[in-house]
Amino acid sequence: MQPDDLSRHLAPILGDRLIAVEPFPETAGRVRFRREGALDLFRAMRDDLGFRHFSTVAGIDWVDHREAVYVLWSDDAKQYVLLSVDLPAGDPRIESASGIWPSANWHEREAWEMVDLNFDHHPDLRHLLMPDGYTFHPLLRSFKLHEPEELEVKARHV
């Protein structure tokens, strides 16, 4: 499957919600879309194009905006495809994929916890790796790491 095949199939379904399909080495391509088209795109990828395996979703914090990169695999084409969507940093909200692929459940919980992406209609959006009540999102660029001694000194002076 080539990027052209993807865009030929997806353009009529998504319309202007599809931004572009770029080539990406060793994959079927990288589909860039607007978040309004998320559910339609997911459904088309699974049902029409055969990407039945949801591999993961990676959240990336670009400071001025955030990006969610979905990784899907098709057993028929034996190829990966990347779906990339830009979300505004103030309102990083996108429709959950866990209704389409049940395996997205935990991956989205992790992305919410680590990069603060909000997944609408997620069945169970709660902490996964960090304990309940943890209020930070560690993989944001604004979250800095410190040597433990540094923190101790800081705590002593507060």
Place this chain on the structure above:
Amino acid sequence: MSEMWINMGPQHPMTHGLWNLRVKLDGEIVVDVDPEIGYLHRGIEKISEDRHYNEVITLMDRCCYVAGFSWEHLYILAAEEALHLAPPERAEYLRVLCDEFQRIGSHLMWYAAFVQDIGLMSPFLYGMRDRDLVLDLYQSYTGARMTYEYMRVGGVRNDLPPGFSAEARQVLDWLSRRFDEYDQLTLGSDIFRKRCDNLGILKANDCVAHGVTGPMLRSAGVKRDLRKDRPYSAYDRVEFDVAVADGADVTARYLVRLEEMRQAVRILRQVLDWLDKNPGPVMAEELPRWLGAPYAPIGREGYLLKRNFPKGVGFSAVEEPHGEAVAYVVNEGGEHPYRVKFRSPVFSNISAARKYLIGYHVADIPPIMGSVDICIGEVDR
């Protein structure tokens, strides 16, 4: 009868790591489960953003501690793509060598832990003994038993020591005889068959929908193996078969893993043949000193000589012993990766626990979860 929730973990002999399986029981029957992970979350993805590209390899060894080589390989492939580098061919074969020895080592560790869950003690000793032979081989060319730091961005750290090939072949001959003995010990045992047959069934459709990969998926009859379907390194130049079973139960997972070890022996013989005939460099030329690992001085001075690599994004996927692992590395220029994301196979395999545990007895949980082959380091990262 009233139902109740029971914690199996974080400290429980069933867990093989640090996680908590919350089980809802109706008498002896499992009604609901809720796996709780994160007890070993070490923030590897965040720490990687503060490390140089080669320093992330240290974390990868500890990320999955029974399959360090596979995770190094995963990260290296993505990082090389992000930095637009290519390794020499001999390094690719050496990486396949590492990967396949790692597969044997990891499956032997699984075998040792799994049979002990079922109540067979002597196979544990056999599995650990043979794993130590494989670990001796790692030690001869990396210097370490578990945390190797052997692969580098642009190649591997060093070549094999003289005499390695003959020694490795001896170990392979020994191992291939042992696998039949393992089968006698387990499949020949009534206890094993009665405890494992028709247990923890997860059919192909559920496997795909819940993102289950690796031996669990192949035990359900789905012939997906990234080494075959999307060959990386030198896997397109070696011959092997994908191990598949159709039982979708605990015994089928056992059969798949044993067959994978036999196929790994087959691959390793071919790789050793190739390595004997084709000497050459193991590191890409003209790397800046902070990346060109083997001779770079360790310390700030070595790192200061930097070359600006063009920006790029690296994506890689490997078939590690537990299943499909994916890495996504973003290079925004500079010495540190901007963002590193890993997909762990066991993470998804555990998340489907509701599908393969509900309806069985509480005493069936150890063999079922044992057959999943849990490495909690890569689940929590």
Place this chain on the structure above:
Amino acid sequence: MTTPAAEVTPPKSSPDGAFRLEAELPMVTEPAVPFLEIEALRAKEFIPAAKEALGALIAEQGQARVIRPVFNWAGRNSLFPLHWGLACCAIEFAAAFGARWDAERFGVVPRSSPRQCDLMIVNGTVTWKVAHKLITLYEQMPEPKWVIAMGNCATGGGPFRTAYSVVPGVDKLVPVDVYIAGCPPRPEAMLDGILKLEELIRERKE
């Protein structure tokens, strides 16, 4: 307990010489305490001879001085560590119980219940999420109890010390008796740590 070493009665032995009590520990100078040799186990008449000799010794020196070394001897030769695996070091911990190293020859047998254990080997990275569970497990262990911090993570956070979720050293949570360096330590190093702990127990007084 302030008797100088010189005043201790000379060692007693049973008539056939198979059983004897030493007057002094080799490394402890004051106060000298009697010490039961392992060779005594090999004698056939161990129990009656031991009863007789111990009874005589207790009558002479008081219970506390005699029983303590026996306790220490028994305790250090049957250390039961808690059976749990935190991270990478747990694999080497398991390897130490495999065929090549066979840690059980030192009397070390992992038990799954903390209430049967007297040794907690912290074999891996401790996160803040598991910290209070670790403390609970430690408190559930009966006295006397010891802790070994195995590997760099348990000692000081290791390569993950800057991480937001990692406790930089398990000694922030529970008292540690022996630290083992290595990432991960080899099984030999783990056994060496256990032998070091046995030395500590040998010197234990209260």
